[in-house]
Amino acid sequence: ALTVTASAQPVTPALQGEAAGLAQEALQDELAYELVTSLTTEVGPRLAGTEAEARARAWAVARLRELGFSNVREEPFELPVWERGLEQASIVSPFPQPLVISALGGSAATGPEGITGEVVAFPSLAALEQADPAAVRGKIVFIDEVMTRTQDGSGYTVATAKRRQAAYVTQAKGGLAALIRSVGTSSHRFAHTGQMRRVTEVAEAEGVPAAALSAPDADQLQRILSGGESVRIHLLLTPEQRPAGKSANVIAEIPGRERPQEIVLVGAHIDSWDLGTGAVDDGAGVGIVVAAAKRVLDALPEGPRRTVRVVLFGAEEVGLVGAKAYASRHADALANHVIASESDFGAGRIWRFETRVRADRVDAAQALGAVVRQLGAAPGGNTATGGPDMKYLREAGVPVVGLKQNGWDYFDLHHTPNDTLDKIDPEDLAHNVAAWVSFIFLAANSGEYYR
Amino acid sequence: ALTVTASAQPVTPALQGEAAGLAQEALQDELAYELVTSLTTEVGPRLAGTEAEARARAWAVARLRELGFSNVREEPFELPVWERGLEQASIVSPFPQPLVISALGGSAATGPEGITGEVVAFPSLAALEQADPAAVRGKIVFIDEVMTRTQDGSGYTVATAKRRQAAYVTQAKGGLAALIRSVGTSSHRFAHTGQMRRVTEVAEAEGVPAAALSAPDADQLQRILSGGESVRIHLLLTPEQRPAGKSANVIAEIPGRERPQEIVLVGAHIDSWDLGTGAVDDGAGVGIVVAAAKRVLDALPEGPRRTVRVVLFGAEEVGLVGAKAYASRHADALANHVIASESDFGAGRIWRFETRVRADRVDAAQALGAVVRQLGAAPGGNTATGGPDMKYLREAGVPVVGLKQNGWDYFDLHHTPNDTLDKIDPEDLAHNVAAWVSFIFLAANSGEYYR
Ligand SMILES: [Zn+2]
Ligand SMILES: [Zn+2]
Numbered sequence: 001a002l003t004v005t006a007s008a009q010p011v012t013p014a015l016q017g018e019a020a021g022l023a024q025e026a027l028q029d030e031l032a033y034e035l036v037t038s039l040t041t042e043v044g045p046r047l048a049g050t051e052a053e054a055r056a057r058a059w060a061v062a063r064l065r066e067l068g069f070s071n072v073r074e075e076p077f078e079l080p081v082w083e084r085g086l087e088q089a090s091i092v093s094p095f096p097q098p099l100v101i102s103a104l105g106g107s108a109a110t111g112p113e114g115i116t117g118e119v120v121a122f123p124s125l126a127a128l129e130q131a132d133p134a135a136v137r138g139k140i141v142f143i144d145e146v147m148t149r150t151q152d153g154s155g156y157t158v159a160t161a162k163r164r165q166a167a168y169v170t171q172a173k174g175g176l177a178a179l180i181r182s183v184g185t186s187s188h189r190f191a192h193t194g195q196m197r198r199v200t201e202v203a204e205a206e207g208v209p210a211a212a213l214s215a216p217d218a219d220q221l222q223r224i225l226s227g228g229e230s231v232r233i234h235l236l237l238t239p240e241q242r243p244a245g246k247s248a249n250v251i252a253e254i255p256g257r258e259r260p261q262e263i264v265l266v267g268a269h270i271d272s273w274d275l276g277t278g279a280v281d282d283g284a285g286v287g288i289v290v291a292a293a294k295r296v297l298d299a300l301p302e303g304p305r306r307t308v309r310v311v312l313f314g315a316e317e318v319g320l321v322g323a324k325a326y327a328s329r330h331a332d333a334l335a336n337h338v339i340a341s342e343s344d345f346g347a348g349r350i351w352r353f354e355t356r357v358r359a360d361r362v363d364a365a366q367a368l369g370a371v372v373r374q375l376g377a378a379p380g381g382n383t384a385t386g387g388p389d390m391k392y393l394r395e396a397g398v399p400v401v402g403l404k405q406n407g408w409d410y411f412d413l414h415h416t417p418n419d420t421l422d423k424i425d426p427e428d429l430a431h432n433v434a435a436w437v438s439f440i441f442l443a444a445n446s447g448e449y450y451r
Numbered sequence: 452a453l454t455v456t457a458s459a460q461p462v463t464p465a466l467q468g469e470a471a472g473l474a475q476e477a478l479q480d481e482l483a484y485e486l487v488t489s490l491t492t493e494v495g496p497r498l499a500g501t502e503a504e505a506r507a508r509a510w511a512v513a514r515l516r517e518l519g520f521s522n523v524r525e526e527p528f529e530l531p532v533w534e535r536g537l538e539q540a541s542i543v544s545p546f547p548q549p550l551v552i553s554a555l556g557g558s559a560a561t562g563p564e565g566i567t568g569e570v571v572a573f574p575s576l577a578a579l580e581q582a583d584p585a586a587v588r589g590k591i592v593f594i595d596e597v598m599t600r601t602q603d604g605s606g607y608t609v610a611t612a613k614r615r616q617a618a619y620v621t622q623a624k625g626g627l628a629a630l631i632r633s634v635g636t637s638s639h640r641f642a643h644t645g646q647m648r649r650v651t652e653v654a655e656a657e658g659v660p661a662a663a664l665s666a667p668d669a670d671q672l673q674r675i676l677s678g679g680e681s682v683r684i685h686l687l688l689t690p691e692q693r694p695a696g697k698s699a700n701v702i703a704e705i706p707g708r709e710r711p712q713e714i715v716l717v718g719a720h721i722d723s724w725d726l727g728t729g730a731v732d733d734g735a736g737v738g739i740v741v742a743a744a745k746r747v748l749d750a751l752p753e754g755p756r757r758t759v760r761v762v763l764f765g766a767e768e769v770g771l772v773g774a775k776a777y778a779s780r781h782a783d784a785l786a787n788h789v790i791a792s793e794s795d796f797g798a799g800r801i802w803r804f805e806t807r808v809r810a811d812r813v814d815a816a817q818a819l820g821a822v823v824r825q826l827g828a829a830p831g832g833n834t835a836t837g838g839p840d841m842k843y844l845r846e847a848g849v850p851v852v853g854l855k856q857n858g859w860d861y862f863d864l865h866h867t868p869n870d871t872l873d874k875i876d877p878e879d880l881a882h883n884v885a886a887w888v889s890f891i892f893l894a895a896n897s898g899e900y901y902r
C-alpha cells in the first residue's frame with residue numbers, strides 16, 4: 001500500500017522554486033474574485049437541498065468544464081430539507097417592541113399564531129442544563145452567552161454549543177421555545193443562523209422552536225431583564241421541513257500523468273445559508289481552490305504527477321452531508337487520497353500552515369507549505385482539521401493540511417444577511433490563491449506520503 | 452423690542468469661567484447616556500403619530516418632572532400617520548434571489564399580490580426626470596446614486612433628493628414602482644428608510660410604491676444590469692395610512708429669574724423611525740440637551756437670567772410637524788426667542804460652532820461658543836441651520852447656532868435597524884453635554900441679542 005513507500009521524491013529546491021513562481025503570478029489572480037462574483041450574483045443564496053443549490057451546481061459544472069478540468073460531474077445524494085418561513089419576535093411586556101431574530105436551521109415551527117411566554121435567562125448552555133425543570137417549564141429560554149473574537153476561530157466551537165443544543169435541552173425541561181444570543185462577533189443588528197443538530201443525526205425529539213437574537217437585541221433583552229422586570233415575548237417561526245431533497249457534490253479533476261490513482265483533494269462547499277449570498281462562506285473558498293487548481297492545470301499541460309481533485313461539497317451547512325456522502329462513495333479509494341484540505345474560513349489572508357499527518361511525516365508535510373510560509377504564514381501544529389468537510393476523510397486516515405485564514409473578522413459576517421460580495425478584498429483573495437497554488441503544485445508533484 | 456437693545460451685558464470672562472467649569476464637570480456626565488439608554492430600552496422605536504411615540508412622551512414628561520424642570524407639558528397636534536407593513540422584494544429573473552429593502556416613509560402599497568416588472572435604471576434623479584416617459588412606462592425604476600461620506604452631513608441633502616421625489620416622478624412618467632439605492636454610507640446590508648414628501652405637504656399624487664435597497668443589494672442589481680441582462684423584480688409593500696393621528700411636543704423649562712419672557716430654546720426630537728431604536732437619531736440628542744439643561748438647573752438654584760426652554764419635538768421624521776406646530780402655537784412669542792439650537796446629528800463629538808445671526812452680531816454669538824471651542828471645536832460660518840426642527844423658527848427670524856457634531860459615521864446607522872444603543876460612545880456623549888451646558892449657561896446668563 002501507499003503508506004509504506006514514504007519519503008520517496010521529496011519537495012526539491014527546484015519544485016519549490018516552480019511553486020514559488022506560480023505563487024508570485026497568482027498574487028495577480030483575478031479568476032477567484034470573478035468566480036465568487038459570478039456565483040454570488042448569478043445564483044446568490046443556495047440553501048442545501050433547494051433548487052437554488054441545484055442552480056449553483058449547474059453553474060459550477062459549466063464553469064469547471066469551461067476552465068478545462070476533466071471528469072467534471074455531480075455525485076448526488078439525498079437529505080432532509082429545512083426551509084425558513086416567517087420569523088418575527090417582539091417584546092410584549094413590559095416594553096413592547098420588535099426584536100431582530102433568525103430561526104436556527106432545523107428549528108421547529110411555532111404554528112401560525114406563534115408562541116407567547118415569559119423569558120427565563122441563562123448565562124450559558126451549561127447553566128440551562130443544570131437548571132431545575134420547574135424554572136424552565138412553560139417559559140421561553142434565553143441563553144445570553146457572548147462569543148470570543150479570535151484569529152483562529154476557536155471562539156466559534158465554544159459558541160455553537162448553545163446553538164446546537166438549546167432547542168433539545170429546553171424541550172426536555174418543558175420549555176416553550178429557545179432564544180440564543182447570536183453566535184458571531186458583530187455588534188451590527190444581524191441575527192446569525194446555523195444548523196442545530198446535523199440533518200444526518202437520528203432525531204430523538206424535534207426540539208422547541210429556536211432562534212437567535214442579533215447582538216443589539218440580546219443586549220436589549222438582557223438590559224430589561226437585569227432591571228428585574230418579568231419579560232414576555234411573542235415568537236412566530238414558520239419554517240417547513242421536507243423529508244427528502246436532492247443535493248450533490250461537484251467534482252472536477254486534473255488527471256495525474258504518473259500516478260493518476262493518487263489523489264490530492266482540495267475542497268470548498270457550494271451550498272450556503274439562505275440569509276446572505278454566501279460570499280465569505282463559502283463562495284470565497286470555491287473561488288480560491290478552483291482558481292488555484294486552474295493555475296496548476298495551465299502550468300502543466302501534461303498534468304501533475306498525481307491527480308488533483310477539486311470537490312465542491314454540497315450540503316455542508318446542514319451537517320457535512322456532502323462530506324459524508326463523498327467518504328462513503330469513495331471509501332475504497334480513500335487509501336489513495338494522499339493529502340486533502342478545504343478552504344472554508346472566509347477570504348482573509350493565510351497566516352498558518354498546519355498539518356495532521358503521521359508523527360514522523362510532519363516535516364515532509366510542512367515542506368508542502370514552504371511557499372505558503374514565504375507568503376507570510378507561520379508553521380502550525382499537527383492537529384489541523386483540514387476544514388469542516390474533511391471530517392470523514394480525516395477520520396478514515398486521510399492526511400490533511402490547513403491553510404489557515406485569518407478569521408478575526410469572519411464571524412462579523414458569517415451566516416448573516418451581511419455575507420455579501422462587497423466584504424471580500426480581491427487582494428486578500430489573490431493572496432489565498434497564491435498560497436493554494438503552491439500547496440497543490442507541491443503535493444501533486446512530489447512523491448511523498450504522509451500517513 | 453428686544454432687537455434694538457443689542458450689546459448689553461456681553462459674555463464676561465467671569466461668566467465664561469463659570470461655563471468652562473460646568474463643562475469640565477460635564478465631561479464626567481452619565482445622565483445623558485442613562486437617558487438615551489432608558490428611552491431606547493423602555494420605549495424603543497417611536498414612529499410619529501403612533502402609540503409608541505405617545506409612550507415616549509409619557510416617558511419624557513415623567514423624567515423631566517423627576518429631574519426638577521418646571522412647566523413640563525405636552526403641546527399636542529394632529530398629523531396623518533403612515534405605518535410600515537410587509538416589505539419584500541426579489542429578483543424574479545434572470546437570477547432569482549431575495550433583496551433587502553425598506554419602504555420609504557409615505558410610500559403607497561403595492562396591494563397584497565405585489566407588483567412585478569422589468570427594471571429600468573437611472574444614475575440619478577435628474578436622469579429620471581429627463582427620461583422619455585416611454586422608457587419608464589410599465590417599469591420599475593431603479594435610481595442607483597451613491598451618497599458621499601462627509602463630516603458635515605452635506606452628502607445627505609444631495610442624496611435625499613431621490614428619496615423625496617422618485618415615487619412622484621416615476622408616477623408622472625407611468626412607471627410601476629420606484630427603488631433607490633439606500634441613502635446612507637454603510638456597506639452593511641441594511642436598507643435606509645426616511646420620509647418622501649412631508650406629511651404636511653399637500654398631496655397632488657400618491658406616488659408609486661417606493662423602497663430603498665441596501666447598498667449590497669443595489670450593488671447586486673447594478674452588477675446584473677451592467678451585464679446587459681433584462682431584470683424583473685417582484686415587490687410587495689403593505690403599509691397603511693391613517694388620516695389623523697396624535698402627536699405632541701414635550702416642553703420643560705428652567706424659568707428665568709430676571710427676564711423670564713426671554714427664551715433660550717434647546718431642542719431634540721422624541722420620535723424616531725421604526726426600524727432601529729432611535730439611539731443616534733435622536734435619542735442621543737434628547738439625552739444631550741436634557742442632561743445639559745439639568746446641569747444649568749442644578750448650578751443655578753435661583754435660575755438663569757433668561758428662561759431655558761427644552762423642546763422635545765414630536766414627528767420630526769415625517770416632515771418637521773412638531774416644529775411647525777411649535778412655531779405656529781408660539782408665533783406671538785418668537786420675537787422673545789433670543790437664540791435656539793437643536794441636537795440632532797448623532798452622538799459624535801462637536802467639531803464646529805456655527806451661527807446664523809444678524810451680520811454684526813456674529814462675534815457676540817460666537818462668544819456663546821467660547822467654551823465649545825476650548826473643547827476642540829472650530830468657529831464656523833454664519834449659515835447654521837440650527838438643526839432640522841429649527842426651520843420654522845429660523846424662517847421667523849429667530850437666531851440659531853449649531854453645535855455641529857462629527858457626522859462621519861452617522862449615516863452608517865441613521866434610519867436603519869442598526870441605529871441601536873451600542874453604537875453610542877458614552878465619552879463622546881458626555882463631550883456633547885459639556886459643550887451644550889456651556890452654550891446654554893452663557894446664552895441664558897448674558898444679556899445680549901443676536902437679531
Ligand atoms: Zn462554510
Ligand atoms: Zn457556514
Ligand SMILES: [Zn+2]
Pocket residue numbers: 720732733767795796
Ligand atoms: Zn433626527
Ligand SMILES: [Zn+2]
Pocket residue numbers: 732768866
Ligand atoms: Zn432622522
